[in-house]
Amino acid sequence: MSIKKVTSHPTQNEELIFDRSQIGRVGYRLPKLDVEETNLDEILPAELRRDDDLEGVPEVSEVDVIRHFTRMSTWNYSIDLGMYPLGSCTMKYNSRLNEKVARIAGFANLHPLAPEREAQGALELIYNLQEDLAEITGLPGVSLQPAAGAHGEMTGVMLIRAFLDKRDGEKSKERRVMLIPDSAHGTNPASAHLAGFTVKTIRSTDEGLTDMEHLKTLCGEGGIAGLMLTNPNTVGLFETNIQQICDEIHQAGGLVYMDGANMNALVGVARPGDFGVDVIHLNLHKTFSTPHGGGGPGSGPCCCTAELEPFLPTPRVVKDAENYRLDFNRPESIGRVKAFFGNFGMMVRALAYIQTHGAEGLREATEAAVLNARYVGHHLTESYDKPFESDSMHEVIFSHKKQSRKGVHTLDIAKRLIDYGFHPMTIYFPLIVEGAMLIEPTESVGRADLDAFIDAMKSIAAEAVETPELVIGAPHTTRIGRLDEATAARKPVLRWKPDMEATAKSA
Numbered sequence: 392m393s394i395k396k397v398t399s400h401p402t403q404n405e406e407l408i409f410d411r412s413q414i415g416r417v418g419y420r421l422p423k424l425d426v427e428e429t430n431l432d433e434i435l436p437a438e439l440r441r442d443d444d445l446e447g448v449p450e451v452s453e454v455d456v457i458r459h460f461t462r463m464s465t466w467n468y469s470i471d472l473g474m475y476p477l478g479s480c481t482m483k484y485n486s487r488l489n490e491k492v493a494r495i496a497g498f499a500n501l502h503p504l505a506p507e508r509e510a511q512g513a514l515e516l517i518y519n520l521q522e523d524l525a526e527i528t529g530l531p532g533v534s535l536q537p538a539a540g541a542h543g544e545m546t547g548v549m550l551i552r553a554f555l556d557k558r559d560g561e562k563s564k565e566r567r568v569m570l571i572p573d574s575a576h577g578t579n580p581a582s583a584h585l586a587g588f589t590v591k592t593i594r595s596t597d598e599g600l601t602d603m604e605h606l607k608t609l610c611g612e613g614g615i616a617g618l619m620l621t622n623p624n625t626v627g628l629f630e631t632n633i634q635q636i637c638d639e640i641h642q643a644g645g646l647v648y649m650d651g652a653n654m655n656a657l658v659g660v661a662r663p664g665d666f667g668v669d670v671i672h673l674n675l676h677k678t679f680s681t682p683h684g685g686g687g688p689g690s691g692p693c694c695c696t697a698e699l700e701p702f703l704p705t706p707r708v709v710k711d712a713e714n715y716r717l718d719f720n721r722p723e724s725i726g727r728v729k730a731f732f733g734n735f736g737m738m739v740r741a742l743a744y745i746q747t748h749g750a751e752g753l754r755e756a757t758e759a760a761v762l763n764a765r766y767v768g769h770h771l772t773e774s775y776d777k778p779f780e781s782d783s784m785h786e787v788i789f790s791h792k793k794q795s796r797k798g799v800h801t802l803d804i805a806k807r808l809i810d811y812g813f814h815p816m817t818i819y820f821p822l823i824v825e826g827a828m829l830i831e832p833t834e835s836v837g838r839a840d841l842d843a844f845i846d847a848m849k850s851i852a853a854e855a856v857e858t859p860e861l862v863i864g865a866p867h868t869t870r871i872g873r874l875d876e877a878t879a880a881r882k883p884v885l886r887w888k889p890d891m892e893a894t895a896k897s898a
């Protein structure tokens with residue numbers, strides 16, 4: 392079996408807009424001049440006048456422009472086009488209703504410096520979202536300021552630092568060790584480092600969980616400021632010892648930070664505050680369905696215990712009787728972490744998501760997300776190596792172990808998935824699984840789509856045995872095949888230069 396490269400498809404073979412240019416073609420028509428023509432030489436100083444011809448500007452018609460850009464827009468895979476199983480990223484569908492609510496003029500056009508009395512609706516929305524997130528996490532102090540998950544992490548560990556400095560005074564300096572498992576997202580050690588901590592790495596067990604013995608040993612070495620733990624962790628497993636882990640850290644005098652990027656496995660079912668976590672960040676652009684990727688704004692709220700609340704960023708939105716106001720009088724606060732109040736549009740979408748689901752609906756979404764991942768896990772265990780036996784939560788991890796014997800690696804499998812019409816899964820993360828493939832279907836896919844994905848993965852596993860070169864050479868159906876990504880990143884060619892000789896000849 393081989394897939395022939397598509398060469399004649401008009402939308403796949405779109406040229407540069409410069410190549411569409413034809414001398415003299417325009418996309419406008421101006422009315423006849425009905426005043427005397429001005430001589431620019433008389434009114435514009437010489438240094439402001441250009442003396443060359445406007446060379447190299449594409450000369451195209453309106454329909455050329457529209458078709459050119461519309462065709463190119465179809466080359467991007469998106470969540471509206473199909474399943475996007477990027478593990479750890481929770482690429483769930485963004486409901487149109489949430490988009491509609493975020494576009495309500497009173498929300499969308501409100502100036503961030505509008506006086507409180509004119510912004511009561513927006514302040515109420517922020518306040519209500521804070522209350523809902525407090526309920527969902529079991530942690531009463533909430534700041535919506537952080538603009539992304541990593542930003543929420545930094546805010547969270549700064550709270551820990553501020554708390555320890557207040558509690559221990561001068562002695563706080565002796566507590567600067569942040570424990571982080573070897574499976575953690577790279578942002579965790581980066582955030583800890585930014586807040587002035589030194590990182591010690593905790594090993595994972597063969598079952599993919601935190602190694603309790605190693606945790607105890609590290610706690611015994613002293614100087615513990617805290618722990619940063621993702622739960623479920625980055626291999627998709629629930630840390631079943633979580634209460635004991637929190638107890639160990641608390642006994643060692645530290646606090647527990649939970650990376651809440653994987654909350655899509657817990658919302659409505661378990662609350663971090665109830666199992667001993669002190670502070671957590673959420674990713675509204677993952678768990679709470681606000682748009683994600685493409686460089687748009689994110690939102691990484693930070694939720695904490697009442698004990699840590701005084702240190703949260705300033706200002707806080709508070710409610711006095713019937714009115715909402717901004718509280719700037721917070722002497723212990725770590726200060727501002729973001730201009731104004733955070734990315735407000737994301738908050739509108741997230742609250743719409745929470746309220747349209749309701750408590751029951753949120754729990755159902757969580758259950759469907761976990762069920763979908765387990766379904767994929769169950770159906771792919773024969774075709775791919777599944778490094779951990781336990782049932783997964785909302786994402787499931789495989790490795791390329793079975794295929795690499797034939798020279799087919801994770802990258803090849805991911806690229807081949809593109810030929811089957813799917814966005815690839817997350818690859819080579821987390822680092823503790825060699826050739827990792829982390830698959831997170833989310834609750835936004837139905838059974839038929841899951842089955843199609845499973846069939847594609849099985850078919851690729853068969854190809855890896857029968858025709859490995861087909862997988863190694865993938866993708867075959869896209870406009871461009873396998874890229875030299877390192878060179879593309881290091882020596883990008885960002886400027887198109889016209890072929891002047893060819894132009895001269897044709898003219």
Ligand SMILES: *Cc1c(COP(=O)(O)O)cnc(C)c1O
Pocket residue numbers: 479480539540541542576578621625650652653674689691
């Ligand atoms: C996505 C993610 C982050 C970082 O979130 P951003 O919003 O991308 O900054 C941190 N930890 C984990 C486990 C994640 O999946």
